[in-house]
Amino acid sequence: MSFDERGVEARSNPEDSARGRSPDVPPGRSLLDRLLGWLGVGILGACVLTLAGLWWTGGQLVEDSLRKQAAQWLAELDEQGTPLYLSPRRDPIMQEIAGELAQHPEIAYVRYYDAKGERLLGEYVKDGRERFAPAELTPEETQAANEVATQDAPFLVQGAGNHVGIVRIIAPVRIRALPAVGLRDLQQGARAEAVRVIGYIDFGLDPGHERAAFLKSLIAGSVALAAVFLLALFMGRHMIRKALAPLIALQEPLARLARGETEVHMGDGGDREIAAIREALSATIGLLRQREQALRRAECDSLTGLANRRYLGRQLELERGRLGREGGAHAVLYIDLDGFRRINDALGHGAGDRLLGQIAGILRAHIRENDLLARVGGDEFVALVRRVNREGAIKVARSINQVIQDFHFVEREESFGIAASIGIAVLDGTRSIEQALDRAQTACEQAKARGGNRYWIDEPDEAQGERRQHEPEWSDQLAGAIRDNSLKLVSQPIVSLNDASGERYELLLRLAGADGELMAPSAFLPLANRFGMLLELDHWVIRQACAMHAGLRATGREATFFVNLSGQAFDDGEALLRVVADNLKQQRVPGAALVFEITEQVAVRHVEQARRVMEDLGRLGCRFALDDFGSGFSSLNYLKHLPVSFIKISGAFVEKASADALDQVMVRSIVQIAQALGKQTIAESVEDRRTFQLLSDIGADFAQGYFIARPAEALPDPGFFRSDRLRRLRDVRPLAARASRSGEEPGRG
Known part of the structure; x- marks a missing residue:
């Protein structure tokens, strides 16, 4: 995560920033879903209510139509059936009535009864219909028909018993007559009408055909109405979605804004209200960006x-x-x-x-x-x-x-x-x-x-306090060791990979502990650095190296000593030069007997000062070796201009060179660079025979490591460098390598 993102997040919610969380938009139903849901429920409810009203109204219309139809047929049947009550020849009259009724499928049956409703005067039953039973009216039915006839409704409507779907209509057949009156009564306007029931009509209406046609029309109308409502629903959803689309488009930018982002575009479009919201949000984002930029500049x-x-x-x-x-x-x-x-x-x-x-x-x-x-x-x-x-x-x-x-x-x-x-x-x-x-x-x-x-x-407070408590003891011990010359110099041979000429040793500093065991530099040099005693140690080593060399020369032996210098030695180059010159003179040691080792990092860290000091010491005959070369990948430009005679290849590459192809390439490259610059190479950390022979084949000049000899307080016998073991190691090389090193071609003697 970049600092800008982290900064915005932390400022928006410090707790969330500490936990690595980011705020999210709270979950919930969207406005669009809510509006569409309301629209769907509203249109569905309206559709159901409308269809229910349509069907209820249709039922009322069917019933009203049935009543009107019943009244019309009652008047028609009353007129056609009157002769049955006046003529004794009823059969021809009934046949004529039946022939007329057969053309009307809505008439299920017709019966004419006498004035008591007990005797059937004539009957018509539609084809395929069983005869209605009983064939006479009950007193209750005739009484009910008479009572209804005196009211607003001229007939009695009942179910048709076991004939489902048939509407039964019962009505009295009445005749009206004026009584005989005198002329005087007529002149006075006194006139009364006589009404007499002469029989009853019982007929059944079958509204199935008309009801089926009406039902078909009603269903078609309902489907059309439902389609209209469905179309209205889809059009309403489309219009709502279109109207709310600009508002919905704000959801993602608002979520990003809630997470602390300010590089958010609110889009455009929408109605006046949404446009006002967008403009307000854009203005707010602009202010947040300005604030964020100010905070970013400050933090x-x-x-x-x-x-x-x-x-x-x-x-x-x-x-x-x-x-x-x-x-x-x-x-x-x-x-x-x-x-x-x-x-x-x-x-x-x-x-x-x-x-x-x-x-x-x-x-x-x-x-x-x-x-x-x-x-x-x-x-x-x-x-x-x-x-x-x-x-x-x-x-x-x-x-x-x-x-x-x-x-x-x-x-x-x-x-x-x-x-x-x-x-x-x-x-x-x-x-x-x-x-x-x-x-x-x-x-x-x-x-x-x-x-x-x-x-x-x-370190924890307790450990740090304990270490600081013992620091004065270490300081006194180091100072006493320098003063009393109780420090030790051990030597490790550096052998040539080509011949047995010359003795070369690296002098390594050791400190004797209370139990007499020698401690490595890593145990006390950090403390010496803290106490500012590295320069004293450098000078002590130089004095002891010159004294050792003088003693060695007294026995008739010549050797080259490699001496390590710290970076602090170059901070006071004049003191270093004075110590070296004085001891070389006092011990009558040639300057060429000393090779000062400096690390790659020390050389490039004090490059200008190091060059001056190295040139001054070079005038005394001293030489320099660049230690741990390759560990820091320094510029080759420094190597080209620093007056070093030897390049010590870092042990990190040498110790695995025989098994690691990449390390082998690195060692070979360093050797080739050194040869091109006219400098000799020393391979450190040679741990086995294969590495020794590989270095010889590659073209390195010298080797140093535990495989050759471990550091020791006493110098080895001068015959060590001419030992049979080293001679055999040098001889085990490809012929081409020996010839190239000697300047001869293979096969020529």
């Missing part, structure tokens, strides 16, 4: 794009508070580049800025997404590694050391090596931010004091 390193010290401090304070509540711990890594100043001074600030930008990119890609990286100084960075233990922090620091060491900074067609010193401290709820940063910076200084290109872990 971002303009050169690398990383967080600056201010932002780092605020984030560390937030993390410290959260760790105090929840427990756990983070690691603070203080990273200081080794060799940055020499590149910046030699190539200019522009190159230095480009180097810092590239290193920032490497570090950013090498830490986890939820970790934080800040630049806190010129070439100083701090990484906050969340939720790691001691082993996890060491793993991160080690990988950063490796990736920076493998990095090549190319400028002006030259390649420069770079390294980093890393200090590790723990951030928990008990330490203040200042304490955590100070501890990490102090640990970084410890790593740098031990030569750089390494990490150092801040």
Whole structure:
């Protein structure tokens, strides 16, 4: 995650930033779904109500039509059936009525009864219909028919018994007559009408045919109405979607805005209300961008794009508070580049800025997404590694050391090596931010004091207090060892891969412990560096080397001593030159007997001063060897101009060269470069016969390592370099290699 993204996230919600979360839009139903749901329910309800009303109205229409039809047929049947009550010949009359009724399928049956409703005077039954029984009316039916006839309805409507779907209609047949009156009564207008029931009509209507046609029309109308409502639903949904589309389009930009992003476009279009919302949001985003830019300028390193010290401090304070509540711990890594100043001074600030930008990119890609990286100084960075233990922090620091060491900074067609010193401290709820940063910076200084290109872990308060308690004892012990000459120099032979000429030894410093056991330099040189005693140790070694050589010459032997110098020896070049000159003179030792070894990092870190000192010592006859060459990938331009006679190939490449093709290529390349520059090569860490023979085949000049001899307090017998073992090792080489080394062609003698 970039600093810009992290900064916005942290400012929007510090707790979410600390947990690596980002705010999301709260879940819930969308407005569009809600409106479409309401529309669907409304249209469905309206459709159901409309169809229910249509069917209810249709039923009423059918019933009204049936009543009107019944009244019409009653009048018709009353008129046609009157002769049955007046003529004794009823059969012809009934046949004529039946012939007329057969043309009307809606008439199911017709019966004519006498005045009491007991005797059937005539009957018509539609074909295929069984005869209705009983064939006479009950007194209740005749009474009900008479009562209805006197009211608004002229007939009685009933079901047709077992004939489902048939409507039965019963009505009295009445005749009206004027009584005989006199002339006087007529003149007076006195007139009364006589009404008499002479029989009853019982007929059945079959509305099935008409009802089926009506039902068909009703269904067709219902389907058409439902289609209209469905079309209205789809059109309504389309119109709502179209109207709300600009509002829906705001959902994704608003979600991004809620996550802290400000590079959001709100789109365009929409009705007046939505356009007003969009304009307001766009204005708000513009203000947020301005605020974000101001915060970024205040909390971002303009050169690398990383967080600056201010932002780092605020984030560390937030993390410290959260760790105090929840427990756990983070690691603070203080990273200081080794060799940055020499590149910046030699190539200019522009190159230095480009180097810092590239290193920032490497570090950013090498830490986890939820970790934080800040630049806190010129070439100083701090990484906050969340939720790691001691082993996890060491793993991160080690990988950063490796990736920076493998990095090549190319400028002006030259390649420069770079390294980093890393200090590790723990951030928990008990330490203040200042304490955590100070501890990490102090640990970084410890790593740098031990030569750089390494990490150092801040010790717990108890262990650190115990170590500091014993530091004065170490200081007194080192000072006493220098004063009393109780330090020891052990020697390790450096043998030629070509012949047995000359004795060469590297002198290695040791400190005798309380139990008499010799301690390696790694046990006491860091403390000597802290106490400022490295320069004294350098001078002591030079004095002892000259004295040893003088003693050796007294026995008639000549040898070359390789002596290591620290970087502090070049800080006071005049003192170094004076000590060397004085001891060479006092011990009557030729300057060529001393070869001073300096590490690649020391040489390029003090390049100008180192060149001057090396030239001054060269006038005394002393020579120089560049130690651990290849470990720092320094510019070959420095190698070309530094007055060194020997190049010591780093043991990291030599010890696995016989098994690792890449290491073998590296060793071969260094040998070829040295040969092109007219310098001799010494391979360190030769651990087996195969490596020895490989180096001989490659063309290296000298070899040094445990396979040849271990460091010892006493110099070996002078015959060691002419021993049969070394002679056999030198002779076991391909003929082509021996011929090329001797300047002869294979096969010629």
